[in-house]
Amino acid sequence: MERLGTGIGWRPEIADAVAGMPGVDWVEVVAENVCPGHLPEPLLRLRERGVTVVPHGVSLGLGGADRPDAGRLAALAERAGALGSPLxxxxxxxxxxxxxxxxxxxxxxxxxxxxxRTRDALDVLCENVRVAQDALPVPLAVENIAALFSWPGEEMTEGQFLYDLADRTGVRLLIDVANLHTNHVNRGEDPAEALAELPLEAIAYVHVAGGFQRDGVWHDSHAHPVPRPVLDILTDLASRVRPPGVLLERDENFPGPAELERELTAIGEAVAKGGVLARPAPGQAHPVPEQGRDTAPSAAAGDAGRARERLALRQTALLSALVAGTPAPEGFDGARLRVQARALAAKRADVVARVAPELPGILGAGYRDAFLAYAHAHPMTGGYRRDALDFAEDLLAAGRQRPARVRRELRQWWRERSGPAPRPRWRARRNVTYRQR
Known part of the structure; x- marks a missing residue:
């Protein structure tokens, strides 16, 4: 695997800082946020300097019950080609x-x-990863994620699940040590045990990020400084294997260049400390325990289809509880699901405000309450930009509940993006039925 070195997540808000930052060997961009034919000039200048750029997708849903969408895969492949990315x-x-x-x-x-972490989910994920690998021009690496809740009836640990995924598909792993910390706080999982079970030779690179704790729940915010426990997990990982690359993620509340450089320095020191404490001999991956591993062969075609159906039913019931107000599926922690539901609604309001900043400008201080009320009755069905349009349409369909100036500006904004007139109210409120299911 190519050695990447020290990296940082490239965002437009810190483009100038990254351009002048010493010791940055590579950057990672959110794939869906760049257009191959119109790459940002600061990103092009980094490429011209020989800085490696890796596209990081967020919308494929490889763990979902459906096969990966061919259009999304083609878009990811196009970005990899435009950026000259190694993976x-x-x-x-x-x-x-x-x-x-x-x-x-x-x-x-x-x-x-x-x-x-069940055999059904693993079978589906392995097949989805193989589909993605076949469609991409460069190797694929997949990232472990942070979670606020656990699924009932899990059959494997995090480490076992990732080991078998890599073993069965040959996919590389992007290990996020901040997510291991999140799962330690929220789900009681030991990061050291997860690292001990991983196929360390499959690691492509490592993510490091900050978060915050509220009411006993850790939120992986990417908007706060990297805490000491996350750096300690990074040191533990580096004591087991030399990571090919380590990258700092920051998505909001961007600090000045000096603070970003201090965080990169702290990350480098954590990796160096791990090298001093190195456990295996050079070039030797930490052994993976055999006990408890899922060694079952891949499911036959009929079994795989049934696994998809079972997984689809479970994921749909859960997501409906989180975004459409249906009852929590049996076995889940209802309190944790309510925390997750609130977090999803808040994130939805924040992202819509970013992709359509005119809406908070038009609605003023009432934007957030209005959007949360809308989201409570209207699950998202088509992405954030579609969500912004549907929200505006719903406000227009409500008639004279807003001041005339707000209605006028909202209608103009909506017409510029959707057409001459909003759809009838009965169509504008079509998603209400999701809450009733």
Whole structure:
């Protein structure tokens, strides 16, 4: 595996800082946020300097019950080619549910949600990863994710699940040590045990990020400084294997260049400390325990189809509880699901405000309350930009509940993006039925 070195997540808000930052060997970009034909000039200048750029996808939903969408795969492949990337990365997560497999409306989470660590989920994930590998021009690496809740009836640990995934598909692993910390706080999982079970030779690179704890729950915010426990997990990992690359993620509340450089320095020191404490001999991967490993062969075609159906039903029931107000499926921690549901709604409001900043400008201080009320009755079905349009349409369909100036500006904004007139109210409120299911 190519050695990447020290990296940072490239975001437009810190482009100038990254351009002048010493010791940055490579950057990672959110794949869905760049257009291959119109790459940002600061990113092109980094490429011209020889800085490696890796596209990091967030929307494939490789852990979902459906096979990966060919259009999304083609878009990811196009970005890898445009950026000259040595690999692409995605997540072990599901981001949507419903549809033909369950004969129910499609629902979007707008977030990376954990898959159950079961043999059904592993069979589906392995097949989805193989489909993605065949469609991409460069190797694929997949990332472990953070979670606020656990699935009932899991059959494997995190380490066992990742080991078998890599063993059966040859996929590389992107290990996020911040997510291991999150799962330690939220799900009681020992990061050291997960690291001990991983196929360390499969690691492509490592993510490091910050978060915060509230009411006993750790939120993987990517908007706070990297805490000491996360750096300690990085040191533990580096004591077992020399990571090919380590990258700092920051998505919000961007600090100045000096603070970013201090965080990169702390990350480098944590890796160096791990090298001093190195456990295996050079070049030797830490052994993976055999006991408890899932050594079952891949499912036959008929069994795989039934596994998809079973997984689809479970994921749809969970996502419906999180975004459409249906009862929590049996075995889940209802309190944790309520925390997750609130987090999803808050994230949805924040992202819509970013992709359509005119809406908070038009609605003023009432934007957030208005959007949360809308989201409570309207699960997302088509991504954040579609969500912004549907929200505006719903406000227009409500008639004279807003001041004339707000209605006028909202109608103009909506017309510029959707057409001459909003759809009839009965169509504008079509998603209300999701809450009733």
């Amino acid at each position: 692409v990365t995605e997540h072990i997560a599901f981001v949507r549910a419903g549809g033909p497999l369950t004969a129910s409306p499609r629902l979007e989470a707008g977030h990376l949600l954990p898959v159950p």
